[in-house]
Amino acid sequence: EVAILRLGHRPQRDQRVTTHVGLTARALGATGMYLSSNDTGIVKSILDVGERWGGKFFVENDVGWHSCIRRWKEAGGTVVHLTMFGLNLPDVEEEILSRDKILVVVGAEKVPGEVYHLADFNVAVSNQPHSEISSMAIFLDHLMGKDALVQKFPNAQVRVVPCKEGKLVEEIKPEE
Numbered sequence: 001e002v003a004i005l006r007l008g009h010r011p012q013r014d015q016r017v018t019t020h021v022g023l024t025a026r027a028l029g030a031t032g033m034y035l036s037s038n039d040t041g042i043v044k045s046i047l048d049v050g051e052r053w054g055g056k057f058f059v060e061n062d063v064g065w066h067s068c069i070r071r072w073k074e075a076g077g078t079v080v081h082l083t084m085f086g087l088n089l090p091d092v093e094e095e096i097l098s099r100d101k102i103l104v105v106v107g108a109e110k111v112p113g114e115v116y117h118l119a120d121f122n123v124a125v126s127n128q129p130h131s132e133i134s135s136m137a138i139f140l141d142h143l144m145g146k147d148a149l150v151q152k153f154p155n156a157q158v159r160v161v162p163c164k165e166g167k168l169v170e171e172i173k174p175e176e
């Protein structure tokens with residue numbers, strides 16, 4: 001199981017990026033996202049996508065990040081904080097791959113220092129600055145390999161029929 005903890009989301013300013021963190025996590029096989037701010041608009045837009053495109057991705061609004069991390073560790077999970085200042089992914093990936101319940105923590109502007117101490121791993125996806133969406137996507141790809149791209153999304157109302165050219169989306173009947 002892999003879930004995401006999104007820290008420091010500023011309603012208005014980070015709306016688009018946080019929505020994309022959630023949609024990317026969902027598409028690449030995470031089970032859900034904990035949002036450490038109160039923004040019901042984000043929850044709604046991600047759940048609306050899930051309703052139409054299937055799967056069981058959850059979004060939990062306004063969670064305390066400290067207790068979220070603590071509960072995850074108490075349940076035997078591993079906390080991976082993505083930060084450009086951490087150990088580079090190729091150097092820790094093997095150790096992380098041996099864990100089976102991972103909380104991926106991504107920040108926005110500035111991440112509280114305590115997160116660095118609470119995390120089991122502070123991991124960089126290269127030690128160069130980029131973004132929470134790109135670092136999370138690359139991390140999930142490394143973690144799950146090809147499985148990340150071939151997820152099943154049960155109870156979808158629609159699905160894409162992959163096309164070499166053009167766009168094709170078909171409606172799915174509920175009994176299928």
Ligand code: SAM
Binds near residue numbers: 082084106
């Ligand atoms: N400058 C901020 C800081 O020092 O915490 C980070 C800002 S960055 C736009 C937002 C988030 O993207 C970070 O909290 C981190 O999760 C992620 N991020 C950016 N570059 C990264 C990298 N090279 N490796 C891992 N995560 C990265």
